[in-house]
Amino acid sequence: MAQLPSIPKGTRDYSPEIMVKRNYIFDTIKSVFRLYGYMPLETPAMENLSTLMGKYGDEGDKLLFKILNSGNFLSDVSDSELQERNIPKLTNKISEKGLRYDLTVPFARFVVQHQSEISFPFKRYQIQPVWRADRPQKGRYREFYQCDVDVVGSDSLLNEVELIQIVNEVYQRLKINVRLLINNRKVLAGIAEIIGYPEKLTDITVAIDKMDKIGREAVQQELRERGISEEGILKLQPILDLKGGNEEKLVQLRQVLSESETGLKGIEELNQVFNYLKTLKISIDIQLDLTLARGLSYYTGAIFEVKALDAEIGSITGGGRYDDLTGIFGLKNVSGVGISFGADRIFDVMNQLNLFPSDSNTTTQILFVNFGFREEQFCLSYLQELRNQGINAELYPDTAKMKKQMAYADKKGIPFVALIGENEINSGIVSLKNMLTGEQKNIKLNELAEELKKETI
């Protein structure tokens, strides 16, 4: 046979088995989003490159997948331009569209483009694939799904509280034990101010963001390399070493940052969020973590990150408050806050911890063995009754050997197989085999639906 066809590296097929599990995750998350009034949005896979370029830094520009213009894409390129072989310049001439790199920029573009029709605060969720021309490696793909939930057009801290509630509810439903880490960009800014380097906020946050990964020594070294004096590093230390519960930490911080207006504002925001949470039933652990900075430079207030407690895996959800999401497209003063659920990592955690429910109503519950024409006709109309009661049911389409039909049920993970031959038709009794236990029993046809419903609870 010819060589098997393949798919581009860094991309994946989602087989039915995987899809059922992924859908379980997405359906759970979506139903929680809806409980809180978030509505679905979808944007096109292709955006104009003018929308995408310059939004993710130089490195991001390179990682955008670009679409070759249709037709004679060289019509606008001169011979000398061709010979010059200036790749960025040529790219610009032969490609005007690219695949979206994340869901945030398309969302900002949507909000600005449709600002006159949108009723603010605008609460939306968006679950779509994104594409990055990254070097593929374990756990890093060129096509992967993002699952974002944001509210824009309101600077109320109730939105932060709501997102924490959503995190709590989602992970309770998925049965994943998590801790939510929270920080505030204004507090980080206050710290930079207090140690004497307000202009080096980004350097400081990028360095301390790595605390978890590389440890204190290496962070101190990085701070040195980024031009922070020993005195500054020393001043930073007690702040990173704060001990106690969230409230105690806030009390100590308020002292340390008493000279920084921005810092105090950040503490006040954190304080309010904790106050709201007190009146709510939240079962997950929430921890103030001053080393949490999440690289992204556009956060301006709360910063969130969620870690799975029973699996060695990075953050599975993260996000924060940004005061100028839409400024890049000319719409000022629209504040928003949002988080993103990492579907691939959540999938891995659930697989690893065996958290997917074994019986899912999305798969076939019963297969009827095909014994021939007369039995087919009988089964066909009986299947209609079962399906009318919401039971996913199949008749094997060919009169194949029993062994083959059983193997089909087994491989597809169908929990029950029904055998209806001539005797069964005459007696109205079906022979039902439980594929998991191997147990076989006779049951009246008119009781089969109830039996199946009982078994799948």
Add this chain to the structure above:
Amino acid sequence: MAQLPSIPKGTRDYSPEIMVKRNYIFDTIKSVFRLYGYMPLETPAMENLSTLMGKYGDEGDKLLFKILNSGNFLSDVSDSELQERNIPKLTNKISEKGLRYDLTVPFARFVVQHQSEISFPFKRYQIQPVWRADRPQKGRYREFYQCDVDVVGSDSLLNEVELIQIVNEVYQRLKINVRLLINNRKVLAGIAEIIGYPEKLTDITVAIDKMDKIGREAVQQELRERGISEEGILKLQPILDLKGGNEEKLVQLRQVLSESETGLKGIEELNQVFNYLKTLKISIDIQLDLTLARGLSYYTGAIFEVKALDAEIGSITGGGRYDDLTGIFGLKNVSGVGISFGADRIFDVMNQLNLFPSDSNTTTQILFVNFGFREEQFCLSYLQELRNQGINAELYPDTAKMKKQMAYADKKGIPFVALIGENEINSGIVSLKNMLTGEQKNIKLNELAEELKKETI
């Protein structure tokens, strides 16, 4: 303000309002697919161009969106090749991936690639966008969703019957009145044989496929242009003019095609399908239509098309049996049958006929007006109770003017608004406003959930 950002022509944003309706269609279709044991599959947006090229004809090759290779895409192109400006040749050198053009070729690629893991018959559905660099016009987009359901690896006619059952069930649930047209490619081949042009099957079917659109005269003219003699056209006439019900037509056809083995085989297939259907409760009208050919040359048996009866719109679902889907990738003798639901057209029909349910459990059912901090705290914990009972509920996040909050509810289509101020907190009675009727009534807090459930039934 700067110019508003925009999206590439031929693409669309799906706003929340549209998304809710689209999801209603997709959810309905998916739940029917699952009742019949079909499982979800997703393939990557990008496929290798070697997978896509040559599968859709020369025109199709041109309409593929091609991805520019990352990095220095000219490294493998010589100066003379550049100057030659041979677009197809250059494209081949600077692009190795393209966006999928339909779901059929990626499905065939998946089946061949994973043939050793798949348990046949393989029943899958796939709902994903496809991309075509077509000239955008009304109703024709460059990105649109396809919704395919296929079974491969079984040539049993029960599969055809099952697809008809699915069509019946889907359109009953969507409340769209439809007629299903059915034909068989072997019957068409038999006709070509009988009128003396077996080698002109494609010419004949392409021409008679247009019967509905351009009428008999124009079809005859086209047949002439395609080299069919007057005698052949005359012989064809009675066949296209057959009258009566499906069974009567089959009886007459069997006479006409008595000399064609292939033709008789097609009639036998149709006959069997009709026989199976007799034992089933099918409410839609099913009509044998010999003018149905559906251009696509790969159908080998049954051909289906579904028309909405109450809207002027082309076919909203179509498909058929193909005996050699996977041959293009080197796997012979895998027969399949499938249909594709046209999501955009179904959407248009339902919008036009006002068939979308007005109350959907996917949108917010109640908004709580925000009167200030104390009320917020009260509402927050009460909202948790409502959500625990599965009610989608929101608290307006800011203490904005009443008018603004009401306008928000109105614009978002939220059917109920609850007013809880200090009096209400003390008395445990909430003032509930029905946004549709304007009616306002007082109701006990602990009865609100029940009331809302009653209202949304």
